[in-house]
Amino acid sequence: MKYKKIVLAGGNGYLGNVLANYYKDRTEEVVILSRHEKQEEENIRTVTWDGKTRGKWTTELVNADMLVNLCGKNVNCRYTEKNKAEIFASRLQPTELLGEVIRDLFEPPKLWINITSATIYRHAEDRPQDEETGEIGTGFSVDVCNRWEAAFNKYETPKTRKVALRMGIVLGREDGVFPRLLNLVKLGMGGMQGNGEQYVSWVHEHDAARTTEWLLDHPYLEGVFNCTAPNPVKNAALMHIIRKAFGMPFGLPAPKWLLEMGSVVIGTESELILKSRWVLPKRLLDSGFEFEYGDAKGAVREILA
Incomplete structure (x- = not known):
């Protein structure tokens, strides 16, 4: 155990399940903070919290090797005012609460990773966006990312990276x-979406x-x-890769017109x-990190294997 x-x-x-399964053989215990109770499995246990108030759960953070914050309502919904408010609250409240608790702990976690979204960058077909030269976009999903990262940075945590x-x-x-794209392929509907020129910045779950x-x-x-994997692919290419592998x-x-109609029917954007x-x-590549699944063909083959 490391x-x-x-x-x-x-x-x-x-993603929480992916991380729990990855770390269960690498750590003495994995603790999941959840609104719902769950039976202990191996060395994975669930502790209840509401994401809004302090409670007994705060002791779980003491001297932890790492805290990963994955809180947030799924954005795969219609952007109604009610859903927008829930998308903001489900990210900002827990993130600010965690920051406040970590600031006040004598022995806080050594590292706090906040899982945010690469959708913070603008729509880009002209050049890639990285941490140094990328341009922040506009629109609702970008506003969510900006406010989320602001909540993450609200409190100084000198003892926690x-x-x-x-x-x-x-x-x-x-x-x-992936399972949703695969279902489209199985139904014979796995062609390009829109003009197929939009880039997909993906990452294999194991590399995440x-x-x-x-x-x-x-x-x-x-x-x-x-x-994100170092080799993003265009939508048309990704759908071709999945079709061929399957x-x-x-x-x-x-x-595009069909997608816009369909998204209303299935309740997404x-x-x-x-x-x-x-x-x-x-920054990951500069630090020496090597992706096991750097290209989409290999990633898709492994997932379908």
Whole structure:
């Protein structure tokens, strides 16, 4: 066992499960802070909190090796005023609460990673966006990211190193985007979406987990990091890769007008598919991190294997 304790706030979703399974053999215990009770599994236990108020859960942070904050309502919904308010509150309240508690602890976590989003950068088809030269975009999803990172930086935590991890689209078997794209392919509807020219900045779930360990093991790394594979692909290319790996010879394309109609029907926003996210992990690569799944073909093959 390399570590004593890893804490995952809001860790009962897809990425939380990926991280819990990754760390269970590398740490003495994994603690998930969740609104819902859950039975202990192996060395993974759940502690209840409401994400709004202090309670017994604060003792779990004492001297933890790492806290990863994954709190936030899924943005895969219509941007109604009610949903917008919930998207903001579910990110800002827990993040500010964690910052306040960490500031006040005598022995706080050594590292606090806040999982934010690579969608903070502008729609980019002209050049890639990295931590140093990337340009912040505009619109609701960018406002969410900006206020989220501001909440993360609100409190000084001199004893706790902080990393804002701007996560790309995580690809894996169990949940997230990939099973939904695969379902389209199975139905013969796995063609390009929109004009297919928009970039997809993705990361294999195993590399997403490995990134957090790399940051934990390198105590001089802090600040903003992009967590995306070094080879983003265009939407049309990604859909072709999935079709080929699955053995589906064709896929009907979905033009922009159809996506906008369909997104209303299924209760989501077409921006999630049509925005071009061309993001590079410059700081991770500069620090010496090597991706196990650097290209989409290899990642998709592994997921389907």
